[in-house]
Every structure is written in structure tokens, then in C-alpha cells.
Amino acid sequence: MIVTSCGKKPDPADTLSSVASELATASLAGRVWVKHRTPNSFTGNTLRDSRMNIAEQQNILFTEAVPPVDTAQLRASLDHAKDMLATMEKMIARQDIKSFPAALAFFEQDAKKVQDMSDSLEKKQQ
Amino acid sequence: MKKILQVALGIVTSIGGFLEIGSVTTAAQAGASFGYQLLWPIALGTLCLIFLVEMSGRLSAVSKHTVIAAMRDRFGFRFYLLVLILMVLVSFLVLCAEMGGISLCLQMSTGLGFPWWAIPVALVLWLLLWRGTFSVIENGSSLLGLMTVAFAVGAWKLHPDWSSVASGLIPTRPSEHAAKYWFIVVSILGASISPYMMYFYSSGAIEDEWDESYIGINRVIAAFGMTFGGLLSAGVLIIATLVLKPKGIDVDSFQQVALMMTIPLPNWGFELFVGGMAVACLGAALEITLAISYLFAQGLGWNWSENAAPDSEARFCTVYTLLIPIAAIPLLLGIEPVKITILSMALTAAVLPAAIIPFLVLMNDKDLLADHTNGFISNTVVVLIMLMSFALAVVSIPLQYFGS
Numbered sequence: 001m002i003v004t005s006c007g008k009k010p011d012p013a014d015t016l017s018s019v020a021s022e023l024a025t026a027s028l029a030g031r032v033w034v035k036h037r038t039p040n041s042f043t044g045n046t047l048r049d050s051r052m053n054i055a056e057q058q059n060i061l062f063t064e065a066v067p068p069v070d071t072a073q074l075r076a077s078l079d080h081a082k083d084m085l086a087t088m089e090k091m092i093a094r095q096d097i098k099s100f101p102a103a104l105a106f107f108e109q110d111a112k113k114v115q116d117m118s119d120s121l122e123k124k125q126q
Numbered sequence: 127m128k129k130i131l132q133v134a135l136g137i138v139t140s141i142g143g144f145l146e147i148g149s150v151t152t153a154a155q156a157g158a159s160f161g162y163q164l165l166w167p168i169a170l171g172t173l174c175l176i177f178l179v180e181m182s183g184r185l186s187a188v189s190k191h192t193v194i195a196a197m198r199d200r201f202g203f204r205f206y207l208l209v210l211i212l213m214v215l216v217s218f219l220v221l222c223a224e225m226g227g228i229s230l231c232l233q234m235s236t237g238l239g240f241p242w243w244a245i246p247v248a249l250v251l252w253l254l255l256w257r258g259t260f261s262v263i264e265n266g267s268s269l270l271g272l273m274t275v276a277f278a279v280g281a282w283k284l285h286p287d288w289s290s291v292a293s294g295l296i297p298t299r300p301s302e303h304a305a306k307y308w309f310i311v312v313s314i315l316g317a318s319i320s321p322y323m324m325y326f327y328s329s330g331a332i333e334d335e336w337d338e339s340y341i342g343i344n345r346v347i348a349a350f351g352m353t354f355g356g357l358l359s360a361g362v363l364i365i366a367t368l369v370l371k372p373k374g375i376d377v378d379s380f381q382q383v384a385l386m387m388t389i390p391l392p393n394w395g396f397e398l399f400v401g402g403m404a405v406a407c408l409g410a411a412l413e414i415t416l417a418i419s420y421l422f423a424q425g426l427g428w429n430w431s432e433n434a435a436p437d438s439e440a441r442f443c444t445v446y447t448l449l450i451p452i453a454a455i456p457l458l459l460g461i462e463p464v465k466i467t468i469l470s471m472a473l474t475a476a477v478l479p480a481a482i483i484p485f486l487v488l489m490n491d492k493d494l495l496a497d498h499t500n501g502f503i504s505n506t507v508v509v510l511i512m513l514m515s516f517a518l519a520v521v522s523i524p525l526q527y528f529g530s
Contacts (some may be wrong), residue, residue: 017374018376018378020374021374021375021378022375024373024374024375025375025379025381025385027373028353028373028375028385029381029385032385032388035392036387036393037388037393037395037396038384038385038396039235039237039396040237041236041237042234042381042384042396044237045233045237046379046385048379062371074145082364083430094241105234118374119374121364
């Protein structure tokens with residue numbers, strides 16, 4: 001927040017890494033919810049926060065901090081991941097634990113693609 | 127027998143008092159971003175806190191003065207005013223963070239957003255201070271806060287490679303993200319070496335009527351209590367290293383820390399985290415509020431004692447009565463408590479010299495402490511760690527926030 005207000009341009013690698021971290025958090029939250037280790041409201045809120053943070057970071061990624069990766073694929077993965085998160089939130093609200101693992105698996109495919117892009121960008125920068 | 131009980135209770139109090147939103151968040155951030163590499167600042171901070179807490183207790187037990195009253199007598203009103211302003215500003219931010227920690231725990235267990243909890247939390251905090259005695263506040267929250275032992279149990283259950291853990295105790299330079307690395311070091315030191323602990327502990331020694339016979343007990347409580355507290359902090363770092371780092375999760379919210387506890391402790395991890403942290407943050411919020419009230423009352427010569435009735439110390443009670451609702455405002459506005467925490471921990475490190483240098487002068491004053499003044503080791507350890515945290519804060523806060 002302070003960095004943005006001071007006019008410093010956000011770093012593409014850091015922004016992408018932050019998005020990947022949000023996706024990984026949502027994935028972990030989904031996995032432990034399936035095992036009944038966390039309450040519905042907590043998991044639902046965590047997925048919603050992740051979805052909103054990803055949307056916020058996505059705006060920065062495609063305007064101020066465009067990373068040197070396949071942006072079309074990145075955009076598609078992020079859009080799909082956000083859709084899946086919204087679906088998973090609804091499943092949690094309905095306590096639909098049977099369909100949830102399949103949705104989570106779809107979501108994790110996109111999360112992995114983004115994580116791979118973030119890792120390869122970090123390696124390039126080193 | 128009574129003294130053995132006091133030692134046990136004192137150690138429990140110290141463990142409970144050590145862990146709060148700052149130490150947990152910074153340790154989790156450290157583990158998630160740098161693995162075991164940042165265990166050394168936890169060890170250094172704990173070592174420094176052991177010395178400072180022991181000194182605070184010794185000063186009060188021998189001189190029958192609190193740190194604040196002794197500082198005001200020795201350095202005069204103007205200097206006291208400077209320390210008061212700096213410490214109140216930083217401690218106020220820490221109080222907001224702790225109240226935010228309690229509100230976040232309530233949000234996690236109920237689903238209702240943390241701003242909704244700001245007023246109820248402020249009310250409970252005020253009621254406990256208004257109605258409670260010093261020992262109820264000190265021991266009650268600390269005993270319940272022992273739920274945070276779950277961090278040590280969780281770390282143990284994950285079977286870390288202990289040689290790698292031990293290697294983290296040796297300071298090393300980061301291979302990447304240097305600004306972030308040093309900023310987290312500063313935050314960990316700021317979270318560990320909190321000046322409010324000195325003021326609270328020395329005032330507590332006066333409230334509990336310590337005398338010179340308590341010097342040994344004080345030493346045992348400081349050494350064991352803070353060491354166990356540091357071990358719990360290290361437990362958080364170990365769990366974050368083994369759970370969050372491999373998944374590429376960077377800690378920027380309290381939810382992530384709660385999630386990581388469900389891996390080593392599948393059945394009760396979430397509940398223990400939420401319950402333990404709520405009580406730990408409540409204990410810390412009570413201690414900080416009292417420390418700020420002591421800062422005003424002892425320096426300005428007002429009546430003060432948490433054991434006395436509010437009508438006999440109206441100005442002391444007015445301080446916390448005003449302070450608590452003001453601290454709730456940032457939370458009501460929806461400012462993320464973890465952001466306040468990170469900022470407040472780094473600022474704490476930056477203002478440490480203002481609190482510690484005059485304290486060290488007092489601790490070497492023969493008029494106050496007679497034969498119980500500091501030795502060479504105490505002075506050296508505290509000066510070195512304090513100067514290091516100050517230097518790192520001056521360099522890393524701008525680096526982190528404005529970019530290098």
C-alpha cells in the first residue's frame with residue numbers, strides 16, 4: 001500500500017509470486033476443509049479473500065507489472081482459477097463435500113501452472 | 127512452598143506473555159519465506175529479553191522503584207516526556223495489533239468480519255482492567271494462554287531435521303530478497319524485545335511487593351519463562367518452514383497461520399490456534415494497556431495500582447479508559463491487523479535505544495542498586511543486540527517500504 005502510494009512500480013516477479021501464494025493458500029484451505037479440520041465459515045472466507053486478492057493482483061499483473069511469461073495462458077489460468085474458487089465457495093456454503101474434491105483438483109491444475117510460471121521467472125531473475 | 131509456587135506461576139506468566147500476534151506472525155513469515163535461516167533472531171531476541179526482564183525485576187526488587195519512576199527521577203521531566211511520546215506511539219500500535227489479533231480469532235471462529243468485533247473486544251478489555259486485580263490479569267490470561275504450547279507439540283510432530291534447525295541459529299546472509307530478509311529480522315527483534323514488557327514487569331514487581339529476597343526467583347523466572355516463550359516462537363517458525371514454505375505460501379494473513387496448524391495437529395490444530403491466540407493476544411493487550419497507563423501515572427506522580435479501586439486512582443484509570451476505544455478505531459475502519467503488526471514490530475526495534483539506553487544507565491547506578499548493579503556481560507549483551515536492531519531498523523524499514 002505504502003509502496004503503491006509512493007509511486008514505486010510493482011515488481012512482476014513479486015506480484016506473480018504473491019498470486020501463486022494466494023492460490024496455494026486456497027488449495028491448502030480446500031484440502032483441510034475436505035478432511036473436516038476447519039469450519040465452513042473460515043474456509044469460505046479464506047477462499048473468498050484469495051479470490052479477491054487474486055483479482056486485485058491480476059489488475060496489477062496485466063497493467064503495471066507485466067511478467068515476461070505467456071500472458072494469455074496466465075490470464076486464462078487465473079480466470080479459470082477464480083471461477084473455480086467461486087464454485088468452491090458455493091459448495092462450502094451448501095456443504096457439498098462430495099463434489100468438492102473434483103472442483104479442487106481442477107483448481108489445483110491452474111494453481112500449478114501459475115506456480116510453475118512464477119518459479120521459472122524467479123529462476124530467470126537469479 | 128509459596129515461593130516455589132510463585133516461580134512456577136511466574137514462568138507460566140512469562141511463557142504466556144512472550145507469545146502474541148507479533149511474535150507468531152513474524153516467526154511464521156520468517157519460516158514461510160526463509161525456512162530455518164531466521165531462527166537466530168528469535169534466539170537473539172529471547173536472550174536480550176531474558177536480560178532486560180531480569181534487570182527490570184531486579185531494579186524494582188532492590189530499589190522499590192519502577193523503571194519509569196527511576197528514569198524520571200534520574201533524567202528529569204523533559205527526557206521522560208520524550209520517552210513517553212515514543213513509547214506511547216509505538217505501544218499504541220502494538221495494542222491495536224493485539225486487539226486486532228483477538229478480533230481476527232473471533233472472525234475465524236464465527237465468520238463475522240473482524241471490524242464487528244472491535245467494540246466487544248474493547249469492552250471486555252476495559253472491563254477486565256476495571257474490575258480485575260493485577261494477579262487475576264497476570265495469571266489468568268497466562269494460564270489460559272498455555273494453549274500456545276500447541277506450537278511446540280506441532281513442531282515436534284512434524285519431525286524436523288534437527289541439525290538443519292540448529293544450523294538456523296548461526297546468522298547467515300540471504301542468497302536472495304535481502305531487504306525482506308533484514309526487515310523480517312528487525313520485526314522478529316522488535317516483537318521479542320518489547321519495551322512495554324520491561325515497564326509491565328517492573329511495575330508488577332512493585333504490585334507484588336517484591337524485595338531483595340526475590341532476586342533469585344526473578345532470575346529463574348526471567349531465564350526459564352523467556353526461554354520457553356522463545357522455544358514456542360521457534361515452534362511456529364519450524365511449522366511454517368515445513369508446511370507453508372514447500373507450498374510457496376508467503377504469510378500475509380493470520381488465516382494462513384491457522385491453516386498451517388491443521389497439518390501437524392489434524393483434530394484440534396485449528397481450535398487450539400484460535401483459542402490460544404485469542405487468549406495470548408488478550409493477555410498481551412492487557413499488559414500493554416497497563417504498561418501505557420503505568421508510563422503516564424508513574425512519570426507524572428499519579429496514584430497507580432491495578433490492585434486498588436478505580437476511584438482511588440482516577441487518572442490512572444482514565445488513561446486506559448480513553449486508550450482502549452481509540453485503539454479500536456483502526457480496526458473499526460477495517461485496517462488489516464497483520465499490517466499494523468508488521469509495522470509496529472519494525473518501529474519497536476527503531477525506538478529501542480530510547481527505552482534501553484537510559485535503563486542501562488539506571489542499572490549501573492550504585493545509589494539505586496547498591497551491590498546489585500549490572501555486570502559486564504549483561505551490559506554488553508543488551509547494548510550489542512539493541513544497537514544491531516536499531517541499525518537494522520534504520521536501514522531495512524526504508525528499504526522494505528520504498529524499495530532499494
